[in-house]
Amino acid sequence: MLGKMITLEGVEGAGKSTQLVMLVDYLRQHGVSVVSTREPGGTLLGEKIRGILLNDDGVCISDESELLLMFTARQQHLQEVIKPALAKGQWVVCDRFIDASYAYQSGGRGMDQHRVQRLEDWVLAGFKPDLTLLLDVPVSAGFSRIQNRGKDRIEQENSAFFERVRRTYLQRAESDYSRIKVIDSSQPVDVVANAIQSCVDALIALS
Ligand SMILES: Nc1ncnc2c1ncn2[C@@H]1O[C@H](COP(=O)(O)OP(=O)(O)OP(=O)(O)O)[C@@H](O)[C@H]1O
Ligand SMILES: [Mg+2]
Numbered sequence: 001m002l003g004k005m006i007t008l009e010g011v012e013g014a015g016k017s018t019q020l021v022m023l024v025d026y027l028r029q030h031g032v033s034v035v036s037t038r039e040p041g042g043t044l045l046g047e048k049i050r051g052i053l054l055n056d057d058g059v060c061i062s063d064e065s066e067l068l069l070m071f072t073a074r075q076q077h078l079q080e081v082i083k084p085a086l087a088k089g090q091w092v093v094c095d096r097f098i099d100a101s102y103a104y105q106s107g108g109r110g111m112d113q114h115r116v117q118r119l120e121d122w123v124l125a126g127f128k129p130d131l132t133l134l135l136d137v138p139v140s141a142g143f144s145r146i147q148n149r150g151k152d153r154i155e156q157e158n159s160a161f162f163e164r165v166r167r168t169y170l171q172r173a174e175s176d177y178s179r180i181k182v183i184d185s186s187q188p189v190d191v192v193a194n195a196i197q198s199c200v201d202a203l204i205a206l207s
Contacts, residue, residue, distance in 0.1 A: 002086065002087065002088070002089040003033075003085060003086040003087075003088070003089050003090045003091045003092060004086075004091045004092075004130040004131070004203055004207060005082065005086060005091070005092045005093075005094065005129040005130050005131075006023070006091065006092070006093045006094070006129060006130065006131045006132070006133065006200065006203070007093075007094045007095075007096070007097040007098075007099070007129040007131075007132045007133070008020055008023075008093070008094070008095050008096070008132075008133050008135060009096060009097070009099045009100060009103070009132055009133070009134050009135065009169060009180075010134055010135035010136060010137065010142075010169065010185060011137065011139055011142045011162050011165055011166050011169075012142050012143060012146055012155055012162070013137065013141070013142030013143055013144070013145035013146040014135035014136070014137045014142050014185045015135050015137070015145075015185050015189065015192060016095050016096065016135055017095060018189060019133070019135065019185075019189075019192060019193060019196055020036060020093055020095050021036075022189075022193045022196075023093055023193075023196055023197075023200065024036045024093055026193075026196075026197055026200065027091060027093070027200070027204075030204055032091050032204070032207075033089065033090045033091065034090065034091045034092075034093055035081065035082075035085040035090050035091070035092045035093070036093050036094075037077070037081055037082070037092060037093070037094050037095070038094060038095035038096060039070075039073065039074060039077060039094060039095070039096045039097055039100065040053055040054075040069070040070055040073040040074075040096075041073065041077075042073075042077040042080075042081050042082075042094070043073075043076045043077055043080045043081055045072075045073065045076045046073035046074075046076055046077050049069050049070075049072060049073040050073065052069065053066065053069055053070070053153065053154070054152040054153050054154065055152070055153060056151070056152060056153045056156065061153075063105065063109045063110075063111050064111070064115075066105060066109070067101065067105045067109075067111060067115065067116065067119065068119075070100075070101055070105065071101070071119045071123050074097075074098070074101075074123055074124075075123045078123065078124070078127070082094070083127075094129075097129060097132075098120060098124060098128075098129070099132060099134075099169065099172055099180070101116050101119075101120070102116050102168055102172060103165045103166075103168040103169045103172070104154065104165055106168065107164045107165050107167065107168025107169075108157065108161045108162070108164050108165045108168070109161075110164075128179065129179065130179070130203060131179065131181065131199060131200070131203055132179055132180040132181070133181055133183055133196055133199060134169050134170070134172075134173050134180050134181065134182045134183065135183050135185035135192065136166070136169070136170065136182050136183065136184060136185055136186075137184075137185040137186045138166075138186065139159055139162040139163055139165075139166055140159070141186055142162075143159075143162075170182065181199045183195045183196060183199075
């Protein structure tokens with residue numbers, strides 16, 4: 001793979017979408033060709049699946065179905081968008097990716113993480129992002145930032161769910177510290193952006 005993949009993770013309102021736009025600008029200023037994308041989504045099929053997963057329209061979705069749908073969207077995303085872009089030397093910046101499945105479906109929902117691992121082994125087959133930026137913010141602070149927004153199906157969960165999500169993200173960062181960088185996202189937008197740029201500078205220097 002010639003390009004690099006950077007993923008942004010974190011609980012609701014952590015600032016992923018805000019920082020993604022700024023990071024893409026920063027990379028382009030450094031002459032990097034970038035594809036900006038998100039999960040679930042990123043392809044026509046993936047965006048349809050996103051609608052099923054996030055619409056709060058009363059459709060019954062078991063925890064297992066949720067996990068499988070996430071990985072169905074991911075499989076299509078990898079095959080149709082991510083791997084072709086990387087093969088062309090483009091960088092891919094993605095709003096949520098594999099770590100979200102561990103944080104939400106295993107940490108949040110309480111599903112056995114080995115189930116997630118088995119799907120990761122199958123769908124990703126060893127593929128990993130080059131860098132993951134975990135935007136860490138207290139759950140209540142993140143939600144207060146998005147209080148004027150309507151809540152999607154998953155956002156209806158209680159605060160204990162999101163505390164487990166946050167904790168799982170932090171545990172993953174601890175056990176995979178060379179890939180996952182924790183950024184204190186309770187700081188102002190520009191301070192967070194600077195911290196992200198410092199992490200990314202190392203990756204640009206390597207390329
Ligand atoms: N560091 C920050 N300090 C204060 N407000 C912020 C910060 N970062 C983002 N915001 C604001 O918080 C809100 C949520 O930010 P954003 O949409 O980027 O979060 P997100 O992580 O993408 O959320 P979601 O998980 O719901 O997609 C926006 O109104 C944004 O302007
Ligand atoms: Mg967002």
